[in-house]
Amino acid sequence: MDWLPLLGLPSYASTQERAWRLCFFLFCGLVLLFLISPILIVIPISFNDSSFLSFPRGTWSTRWYEDFFFNERWTTAVKNSVIIAFFTTILATVLGTLAALGLSRPNFPARAAVMAVLISPMVVPVVITAAALYFFYANPLVVTAEPVFILNNTYVGVILAHTLLATPFVVITVTATLTGFDQSMIRAGASLGAPPATVFRKVILPLISPGVISGALFAFVTSWDEVVVVLFVGSSDQRTLPRQMFSGIREMISPTITAAATVLISLAVIMLVTVELLRRRSERLRGIRN
Amino acid sequence: MAIAESAHLLTIGGVPLKTQLARAERSRKLRAVALVLPLFLFVVLTFLYPLGRMFYKSVENEGTMGRLTLTSEALASWDGQSVPDEAAFAALAADLKAAQEKREAGEIAKRINSEFSGAISKFKGITRKVEAMEAGPYKEVFLGADKVWADPALWRVIKSASDTYTPYYWLAAVDLKQGPDGIERVAPDQAVFVDVYGRTFWIAGLVTTLTLILGFPVAYLLATQPARRANILMIFVMLPFWTSLLVRTTAWFVLLRTEGPLNDLAELLVDQRFEMIFTRFGTIVAMTHIQLPFTLLPIYSVMKTIPSSHVRAARSLGAGPFLAFWRVYFPQTVPGIAAGCLLTFILCLGYYITPALVGGPRDQMVSYYVAYYMNNLINFGQAAALGAVLLIITMALYWVYNRLVGIDNMKLG
Numbered sequence: 001m002d003w004l005p006l007l008g009l010p011s012y013a014s015t016q017e018r019a020w021r022l023c024f025f026l027f028c029g030l031v032l033l034f035l036i037s038p039i040l041i042v043i044p045i046s047f048n049d050s051s052f053l054s055f056p057r058g059t060w061s062t063r064w065y066e067d068f069f070f071n072e073r074w075t076t077a078v079k080n081s082v083i084i085a086f087f088t089t090i091l092a093t094v095l096g097t098l099a100a101l102g103l104s105r106p107n108f109p110a111r112a113a114v115m116a117v118l119i120s121p122m123v124v125p126v127v128i129t130a131a132a133l134y135f136f137y138a139n140p141l142v143v144t145a146e147p148v149f150i151l152n153n154t155y156v157g158v159i160l161a162h163t164l165l166a167t168p169f170v171v172i173t174v175t176a177t178l179t180g181f182d183q184s185m186i187r188a189g190a191s192l193g194a195p196p197a198t199v200f201r202k203v204i205l206p207l208i209s210p211g212v213i214s215g216a217l218f219a220f221v222t223s224w225d226e227v228v229v230v231l232f233v234g235s236s237d238q239r240t241l242p243r244q245m246f247s248g249i250r251e252m253i254s255p256t257i258t259a260a261a262t263v264l265i266s267l268a269v270i271m272l273v274t275v276e277l278l279r280r281r282s283e284r285l286r287g288i289r290n
Numbered sequence: 291m292a293i294a295e296s297a298h299l300l301t302i303g304g305v306p307l308k309t310q311l312a313r314a315e316r317s318r319k320l321r322a323v324a325l326v327l328p329l330f331l332f333v334v335l336t337f338l339y340p341l342g343r344m345f346y347k348s349v350e351n352e353g354t355m356g357r358l359t360l361t362s363e364a365l366a367s368w369d370g371q372s373v374p375d376e377a378a379f380a381a382l383a384a385d386l387k388a389a390q391e392k393r394e395a396g397e398i399a400k401r402i403n404s405e406f407s408g409a410i411s412k413f414k415g416i417t418r419k420v421e422a423m424e425a426g427p428y429k430e431v432f433l434g435a436d437k438v439w440a441d442p443a444l445w446r447v448i449k450s451a452s453d454t455y456t457p458y459y460w461l462a463a464v465d466l467k468q469g470p471d472g473i474e475r476v477a478p479d480q481a482v483f484v485d486v487y488g489r490t491f492w493i494a495g496l497v498t499t500l501t502l503i504l505g506f507p508v509a510y511l512l513a514t515q516p517a518r519r520a521n522i523l524m525i526f527v528m529l530p531f532w533t534s535l536l537v538r539t540t541a542w543f544v545l546l547r548t549e550g551p552l553n554d555l556a557e558l559l560v561d562q563r564f565e566m567i568f569t570r571f572g573t574i575v576a577m578t579h580i581q582l583p584f585t586l587l588p589i590y591s592v593m594k595t596i597p598s599s600h601v602r603a604a605r606s607l608g609a610g611p612f613l614a615f616w617r618v619y620f621p622q623t624v625p626g627i628a629a630g631c632l633l634t635f636i637l638c639l640g641y642y643i644t645p646a647l648v649g650g651p652r653d654q655m656v657s658y659y660v661a662y663y664m665n666n667l668i669n670f671g672q673a674a675a676l677g678a679v680l681l682i683i684t685m686a687l688y689w690v691y692n693r694l695v696g697i698d699n700m701k702l703g
Binding site for chain 2: 017020024025027028031032034035036038039041042045052053054055095096098099101102103105107108109114116117118120121123124125126127128129131132133134135136142160163164167171221224225227228231232242245246249250257258260261264265268269271272275276
């Protein structure tokens with residue numbers, strides 16, 4: 001019985017145990033298939049020549065990709081998504097990293113309460129956040145009855161809203177790299193004559209950089225995927241890729257949504273690989289082995 | 291000896307060392323606070339404050355506030371049981387005239403109508419009448435136009451609607467209203483929200499259970515396989531996790547359609563096509579797929595910390611494989627199960643996009659109604675009250691989650 005080690009069972013395992021083990025593997029295999037197949041199935045459909053959302057029967061074509069890359073409706077959406085996600089990433093990474101650094105200092109006052117406030121945008125259902133921001137953006141300064149300026153239907157409004165949703169992820173990832181961070185390294189740097197800025201650049205930043213980069217990636221993905229806030233506070237000028245896909249499904253424009261989905265899946269693969277590499281690098285730097 | 295001496299230790303500047311250390315400690319603390327302050331202010335000013343402002347809307351009499359000030363004053367000393375006096379009628383007439391000039395009388399009628407059905411037409415009629423009048427007495431005109439104006443119930447609604455604050459939207463959010471004799475249920479055909487909340491909880495609970503049933507064995511598999519094989523299998527979990535929500539919803543939209551690949555397969559196997567898109571079934575399958583990694587990953591990370599020697603010890607002491615698993619291994623995974631399920635349940639309560647795209651009209655959850663009241667009905671008070679109830683439930687669960695797991699222990703990636 002040379003297939004027993006494959007099941008992870010010793011050779012003395014009973015028949016009943018083997019049967020169970022086999023069922024277990026079968027069940028897990030089906031669940032993994034359930035997880036991955038819906039994503040993979042979109043890919044061949046995106047190469048279908050006809051305008052039905054089905055498997056290619058006969059002719060394959062890249063016409064939906066041409067539509068995605070050259071139709072203005074989609075290129076504008078991609079451009080908007082990139083602009084909004086770019087500024088969101090920068091703002092969220094800077095604000096979140098600074099806050100995480102401050103929070104990780106020993107005996108920070110009311111740490112748990114402050115942390116709860118900083119994380120709260122991640123927990124509140126996004127529709128509520130979007131509705132609240134819609135009212136707020138209509139007149140951000142309530143000192144006057146007539147609004148001095150309006151943030152609804154502006155890039156700034158969408159970027160600020162996305163920054164709000166993205167910072168909790170940066171705070172969490174950077175805080176995670178800082179746990180177990182040896183505070184005496186800061187003192188060592190300072191005692192050797194380095195000013196605080198140099199200590200930050202030469203000692204702290206290299207150590208927390210994996211956390212900062214994966215936090216930035218999370219921030220980017222948060223903004224890149226977000227659709228509810230854009231639906232509420234943005235206009236068609238701020239139409240992002242997810243919003244375009246949302247209305248694409250609603251109005252059933254064309255199978256271009258499957259091409260867009262395939263492009264985004266490729267992006268997810270890149271993200272996945274990057275985060276995994278960063279995690280390994282962080283563990284190596286902090287001396288954690290498994 | 292060292293203690294006695296340290297009291298007199300001085301730094302180069304001649305300051306006692308103790309003072310100098312305290313000063314350094316304080317400045318370090320200040321610097322830490324200064325680092326957190328920008329984000330803290332950002333969150334408070336552009337998130338907590340807007341949330342507060344929105345919930346203010348849920349208790350505000352938006353339609354009538356500021357439009358019934360005279361009536362409000364005149365009704366201040368009214369007993370609530372009899373027909374009000376001429377002063378109250380005159381005040382209402384004056385308020386209606388003023389509102390009509392600004393073309394806002396309809397707003398008042400709409401707001402009263404939400405609590406006293408049929409009021410819109412009565413208000414329209416009387417507004418037209420009093421507009422033509424220069425001076426009173428108004429009471430006869432009102433009573434002459436319709437005997438409803440002698441109904442104290444209508445006046446009670448007018449009185450409560452002319453206040454600055456109202457419990458109306460909050461009561462409506464749980465299918466209650468203020469009747470003539472206190473709080474009562476709304477008519478069964480208007481009672482929708484309790485059903486919506488029930489549905490939201492039911493869907494969230496079902497999805498959480500399904501993700502646990504599907505996720506637990508896979509987490510166990512990943513935690514017990516050799517590292518190399520586990521890493522490969524992990525891709526199956528992490529790729530969906532990193533794929534955009536819209537992409538996954540698109541995928542299910544394509545899959546579930548009547549002409550979609552799943553139905554192609556069904557036709558091949560059982561020669562029949564099933565209705566899956568825009569159904570409860572479709573919503574639950576898609577949500578389970580999206581939430582599965584969120585339940586699975588916390589369970590997996592707890593399982594990774596359970597030494598395999600525990601089960602081996604139990605086996606060597608004579609326990610069968612199932613007893614060893616159930617009595618020794620499973621209890622240790624409970625914290626992971628609690629963390630994963632609670633996270634999924636909290637996230638499910640706020641679902642909007644997926645039910646909106648693959649669900650039918652009977653599968654929409656609370657978030658959908660918040661958006662619907664905001665964008666389609668422009669009834670901000672009701673949207674805010676619905677959102678507030680959802681937020682309170684979510685926050686209570688978040689508090690439990692924080693106590694059980696600790697939000698900063700959350701694992702990402």
